Amino acid sequence: MPRTLRFRVGKLIRDRLPAIMQADGLTTFERALPLRDFQAALAAKLVEEAREAAASGTRAELVEELADVAEVILALTAAHGIDAAEIEAARIAKRAARGGFDGRVWNDAVAAPEGCPALDYYLARRHAYPQEGE
Structure with a gap:
């Protein structure tokens, strides 16, 4: 008898995917998330889909990935x-x-003399805006 292999997925998926995967012979282990966990999972999914859209290589791939982004945005707005x-x-x-x-x-880049209040924004976000020459 062949051994069963199990893979951790750990991410939000579309509603009909478990049935599609089961039709392909997979056993799925899914559950419905409580609202707070669902909202967090949707936020993570938005980042995932945005990265996939950014990495798309063709117009057709971009259209598909942007459709995923739009679907997640609709779900995220409804969930909130x-x-x-x-x-x-x-x-x-x-x-x-x-x-x-x-x-x-x-x-x-941006530049301003030390003490300029507008610099506070950039100084508080050094991870996003590294200071040049440091």
Whole structure:
């Protein structure tokens, strides 16, 4: 008799995947998450799907990965009781205040004299914004 191999997955998956995997001969070990764990798993899934979208090599792959990102965003908003109109209003307000990405603007660095209050943001986030020349 062949030995059974078991692999740890440990991530949120789409609802119909257990049935699809079982039809392929796999035994699945799934459970429904409590809301707080579900919200955290969705946040992790958003990062996973965003990384996959960033790594996509073709237009078709990008479309598929962006569809996954969109699905996770819809689930994440619903899990937090956020209405899509609320997100759209925030998006429009941010675009009005700060602009969009139409200009393809890339910022290489910022500089200011010591003591400038605007530097506090960057100094508090050295992991994201390393100081040059250090």
